[in-house]
Amino acid sequence: MVLASPAQRATDVDGVKNYRPVTATSISRHSPRGKRHGGHIDPSALPHIYAPMALKRDLHPMPDFVREALLEHGLTGLYEARPDYQRNDYLRWIASAKRVETQRKRLAQMLDELAQGDVYMRMAWRTRS
Incomplete structure (x- = not known):
């Protein structure tokens, strides 16, 4: 071995x-x-x-305002379809913002990227088929 x-x-x-x-x-x-x-x-x-083996990152809990925004925009299914690392990265990124305005801006970007479907953190992304 x-x-x-x-x-x-x-x-x-x-x-x-x-x-x-x-x-x-x-x-x-x-x-x-x-x-x-x-x-x-x-x-x-x-x-x-x-x-x-790559070390696993801590999983970030979903804040209530993110959950509500996903439900309001009907993007919960698209969010759940993303890989675990992307969902975790989005939540960590949004939660790491110190100002409420920055959190809202990052949340809006996440919602927009989920709606587009082929973007992740302003990079081209597509699902594996």
Whole structure:
């Protein structure tokens, strides 16, 4: 079994090393390992390879004014359809504003992006199909 080097290991708060398995599908046939095997990798022939696992962020609770705005604009379903990281990022971003005016401006941007459907934090985004 191949493990990530000490420099690549991720350590969580308790000091425990976190690893996630990397499957054969994540190895490109253009990688050195893929070229050695003629570009064809049989997943069953590979041992599990471990790489660092990303640490999870704290989940932010949804403020009441955000919930009310989603209901009022009929965007709750579109909000729930977004990936967890996007929903969490929006809530953290809105809640981190110190002024009420800034919170409202950020909430308006989130609602607009949800309504458009192909934008996340002013970047082009589309769902995986």
